Amino acid sequence: MHSLISTMTAVLCLSATLTLAADSLPKSVKVIAGPVNGVLVESNGKKLCVYGLPKGDAQNVDAVLLTHHRRDLVWAAGRIKGDGHQVVAPASERALIEEPEKYWAEFPAKRFHDYDQQTTKILTSKQRVTRWVKDGDTIDWEGLKVQVLDTPGFTRGGVSYVVKIDGKTIAFTGDCIYGDGQLFDLYSFQDAIPEAKIRGYHGHASRLAMLLPSLQKIADAKPDVIVPARGPVIDEPLSSIAKLTSRIKSLYHKYLSTNALYWYFKEDRMRICADRILGKEAAMELKPYSLHEETPDWIFVKGTSRMLISEDGHGFLLDCGNQGVIKAIQDLMKTGLVKKVDGIFVTHYHDDHTDSVQAAAKEFDCPVYATKEYEDILERPEAYHMPALTANPITDVKGLDDGHKMQWKEFRLRFDFYPGQTIYHGALLVKKPDERPVYLIGDAFSPSGMDDYCLLNRNLVHKDDGYMLCLKKIRELGSNYWLINEHIPFVFNFNNEELKYFETRYQARIDTLKELFPWDDPNYGIDEQWAVFYPHGMSVKANKSQEIEVRISNHSNIERTFRVKPHTAAGMSVDAASKEVTLKARADGVVKFTIQTPKKPGTYVITADVDSKGMHFRRWLEGVITVK
Numbered sequence: 001m002h003s004l005i006s007t008m009t010a011v012l013c014l015s016a017t018l019t020l021a022a023d024s025l026p027k028s029v030k031v032i033a034g035p036v037n038g039v040l041v042e043s044n045g046k047k048l049c050v051y052g053l054p055k056g057d058a059q060n061v062d063a064v065l066l067t068h069h070r071r072d073l074v075w076a077a078g079r080i081k082g083d084g085h086q087v088v089a090p091a092s093e094r095a096l097i098e099e100p101e102k103y104w105a106e107f108p109a110k111r112f113h114d115y116d117q118q119t120t121k122i123l124t125s126k127q128r129v130t131r132w133v134k135d136g137d138t139i140d141w142e143g144l145k146v147q148v149l150d151t152p153g154f155t156r157g158g159v160s161y162v163v164k165i166d167g168k169t170i171a172f173t174g175d176c177i178y179g180d181g182q183l184f185d186l187y188s189f190q191d192a193i194p195e196a197k198i199r200g201y202h203g204h205a206s207r208l209a210m211l212l213p214s215l216q217k218i219a220d221a222k223p224d225v226i227v228p229a230r231g232p233v234i235d236e237p238l239s240s241i242a243k244l245t246s247r248i249k250s251l252y253h254k255y256l257s258t259n260a261l262y263w264y265f266k267e268d269r270m271r272i273c274a275d276r277i278l279g280k281e282a283a284m285e286l287k288p289y290s291l292h293e294e295t296p297d298w299i300f301v302k303g304t305s306r307m308l309i310s311e312d313g314h315g316f317l318l319d320c321g322n323q324g325v326i327k328a329i330q331d332l333m334k335t336g337l338v339k340k341v342d343g344i345f346v347t348h349y350h351d352d353h354t355d356s357v358q359a360a361a362k363e364f365d366c367p368v369y370a371t372k373e374y375e376d377i378l379e380r381p382e383a384y385h386m387p388a389l390t391a392n393p394i395t396d397v398k399g400l401d402d403g404h405k406m407q408w409k410e411f412r413l414r415f416d417f418y419p420g421q422t423i424y425h426g427a428l429l430v431k432k433p434d435e436r437p438v439y440l441i442g443d444a445f446s447p448s449g450m451d452d453y454c455l456l457n458r459n460l461v462h463k464d465d466g467y468m469l470c471l472k473k474i475r476e477l478g479s480n481y482w483l484i485n486e487h488i489p490f491v492f493n494f495n496n497e498e499l500k501y502f503e504t505r506y507q508a509r510i511d512t513l514k515e516l517f518p519w520d521d522p523n524y525g526i527d528e529q530w531a532v533f534y535p536h537g538m539s540v541k542a543n544k545s546q547e548i549e550v551r552i553s554n555h556s557n558i559e560r561t562f563r564v565k566p567h568t569a570a571g572m573s574v575d576a577a578s579k580e581v582t583l584k585a586r587a588d589g590v591v592k593f594t595i596q597t598p599k600k601p602g603t604y605v606i607t608a609d610v611d612s613k614g615m616h617f618r619r620w621l622e623g624v625i626t627v628k
Contacts, residue, residue: 024225024235026166031227032056035609035616036076039172039227041165043142050161050172051229052076054618061085063141067151067174068158069093071123071607071619073229083128088139091132092150092157096122098129104605108537108626112381112391113351115201117190117456119155120385120622124569124605133159151176151218153211154188160214162221171223171237176214178231181243182518185525187455196272198265201387204255204453208248209276215241231518247516252277254509257285258502260446261453263488287501290447292492295484296435300338302328304352304486306440308430310409313339318428318440319346319353319486320360329364342408345369345415346397347442348425349377351390353486358394368397371417374424375399383535386422387456420444420470422457427473438491439477440484444470447492450502451485460523461510462555462586471502519615523555530555531562531610533623534590542627543599550591550608550621554583564591565609567619571598572606601627 025031032038034054041048046062051073053061058079063086066077074097077087089097096103100123107120133139135150144163151160154175161172178184189207192200218226219241226234234240252274256262262270267286274284300307300315305325308316315338320326332338341364346357357378361368370378377384378394402417411432418427421443428440443451450467452459460466474483474494482491494502510522517525524530534549550564565578575594583589598604603626607619 024233025170025227026168029165029170031233034076035618036073036229037227037231037233038076041144041163043144046142048141048144049077049080050227051174053079063088065139065146065161065172066090066097066127066129067160067172067229068155069096069123070119070121070155072121072617073175074123074127075619078127086130087128088131088133089127089129090150090157090159091134092152092159093155094129094132097127100124100126104624105603107624108603111385111537111624112389114387114389115199116192117200117203117387117454119188121619124607124619124622135159147221149214149217149221151214153207153214154184156191156207156210158214160218162218162223168224169222171218171221171226172229173218173226174229176211176218177226177228177234177240177244178518179228179234180232180236180240181247181515182231183244183516183525184230185517185528186513187526187528190455193273193276195276196265196269198261198269198273202261202265202453204259205252205455206273206276208252212245212248212277215245247512249278249282251509251512251516253283253285254505254512257505258287258449258509259453260449260451262286262448263289263446287448287498290492290494290498292447292488292490293482295489295491296438296482298432298435299438299484300328300332301489306484306486307338307341308408308411309338310411312409313337314409315341316408316411316413317341317344317360317364317366319442320344320356321352321354322356323359326356326360326363329360340364341366343367343369345426345428346378346394347418347427347440347486348422349374349381349384349386349390350388350422350443352388353442354378354390354394355392358392361394368394369400369415370397371402371404371415371426372399373402373417373419374426377424380535382537382539385532385536386424386458386529387454416473418442418444418470418473419458419460419466421451421454421459423460423466424458429477437477437481438484439474439481440486441470443485443487445483445494446485446488447490450506455526456528458527458529460527460555461513462523467506468503471499471506475499521555521557523553524615527553527555529553531564531608531617531621533606533608533621535623537624537626539626539628540597542597542601544597546595546597546625548593548595548606548623550593550610551588552581552583552591552610553588554586557585559584560612562589562591563609563611565611566593566595567607567609568595569598569604569606569625571600572596572604572625574606595625597625597627603627 038053039050066089137148139146189205414429513522561582573596
């Protein structure tokens with residue numbers, strides 16, 4: 001049967017009417033706009049609530065429908081007091097709704113070496129549910145028949161509800177769509193691709209492959225109106241769904257065209273990735289591999305480490321992810337090829353590059369260097385929640401300014417901030433007499449493209465940071481240079497045409513991201529940690545005062561005031577109900593709170609709301625406190 005989405009693709013130029021006005025809905029349906037859209041449906045004197053109630057009277061409700069488990073949605077249902085009402089939720093997400101305490105009890109250990117990259121916006125306490133539903137179920141409520149559709153994507157087990165009221169078919173779709181062809185964010189779609197043997201860390205927005213059939217399922221229900229969990233009511237559902245479908249496919253096509261995984265996983269596995277989102281045998285663009293050669297013999301290669309070896313037998317090590325690197329260097333020392341290790345430069349915080357840096361620094365009695373931008377995450381990894389995070393802190397890291405230069409033996413070294421694969425990333429430019437300069441770039445590029453497959457790594461898309469900055473720094477090298485990615489046993493080079501290829505296609509991807517999100521800057525849609533508790537995790541004594549920060553990145557090109565309201569766990573108190581900070585365009589800032597820790601040992605979670613003009617997020621960030 002001809003797809004309804006395909007039918008509507010031809011009319012993408014038609015803009016859906018987006019409004020919360022009562023004109024678009026039956027009189028018995030009321031939408032209460034807020035950080036989450038509260039919906040009240042009245043029938044036979046009873047009230048059915050969808051999503052929850054963001055404000056107003058939260059007492060007189062008879063039933064609540066939840067579309068997914070995340071706390072930034074479910075908080076609105078939690079406002080409804082008492083236990084006399086029914087609560088309906090997706091069966092596929094039962095554990096996260098019914099047993100969140102188990103999740104948080106395990107989190108302090110599981111937060112390290114995390115390659116799954118699933119949301120931590122988990123409830124902090126159990127939400128009461130009276131009925132668990134799945135695809136095909138019907139909820140009979142006061143003369144209305146509410147159909148349940150499994151619509152995974154934004155979460156793994158989300159559902160939508162479809163009901164006909166006064167002749168109008170209304171779909172309540174959770175976070176499957178935001179307004180006219182947009183999404184709330186992209187990072188929530190990061191996940192594994194089992195059929196391609198790709199784990200969550202490398203699965204760039206891969207649950208878009210679940211979202212697309214979910215959108216088709218919603219379209220097949222022929223709704224007259226969509227009321228999403230967030231964003232405006234959609235009066236032209238098929239047009240908006242078609243527009244979103246087109247944008248998703250365009251975005252993923254552009255991502256594949258510059259992706260580094262083609263080098264690591266080869267074309268067959270990339271074809272699987274493309275088929276899932278672009279369609280079976282759809283056109284797929286992959287950049288041909290760049291010029292690459294064997295690594296010069298004055299650079300020692302071991303796993304994800306490299307070591308410069310001077311003419312007098314001294315070494316300068318880059319990264320140390322395991323004890324095998326230390327053992328290999330010890331073996332070189334036994335042969336006399338290396339006499340001493342003079343220093344270690346850490347390119348980025350990932351565990352496969354840092355797990356044994358502290359051990360190596362102790363073994364070889366040498367300093368550890370990084371640029372100042374990521375010095376702290378190396379010294380205090382427990383204060384962060386990032387992918388592939390090591391549990392091993394590095395003491396006394398020497399933080400250098402971006403561009404710091406050093407003469408080491410016959411080598412001229414330049415230490416750069418290089419926010420490629422992650423925002424916490426550096427690079428080392430090495431110049432040796434009579435040799436091509438070598439730029440050791442950690443994991444930023446492969447010969448086929450950019451290592452930006454993990455959205456949780458914080459790959460920002462401003463013109464003067466992220467990969468745009470990395471490409472600029474490569475251009476400044478001229479044409480006579482080699483790049484080194486420590487996962488690749490070759491050096492490689494991008495010529496002018498290849499750099500232009502990256503720049504144009506990456507800019508095209510940024511342009512699509514701007515269309516995809518409702519925010520005034522696309523970085524809010526790809527950077528989950530634009531607002532974050534610091535430290536994210538801490539171990540403290542019972543009944544003690546403890547300072548905690550909320551760090552905010554104003555990605556907007558305008559000045560913004562951000563209001564932060566913390567929500568403490570039972571037995572915990574905080575010094576203020578809320579605080580504000582005003583940040584200039586593109587500035588970072590901090591809001592500080594003092595908490596009083598609980599008297600009872602255990603794991604506690606503090607959350608916070610964040611508000612700014614046009615941006616309202618509830619229970620958005622969390623900090624995990626272990627009381628001893």
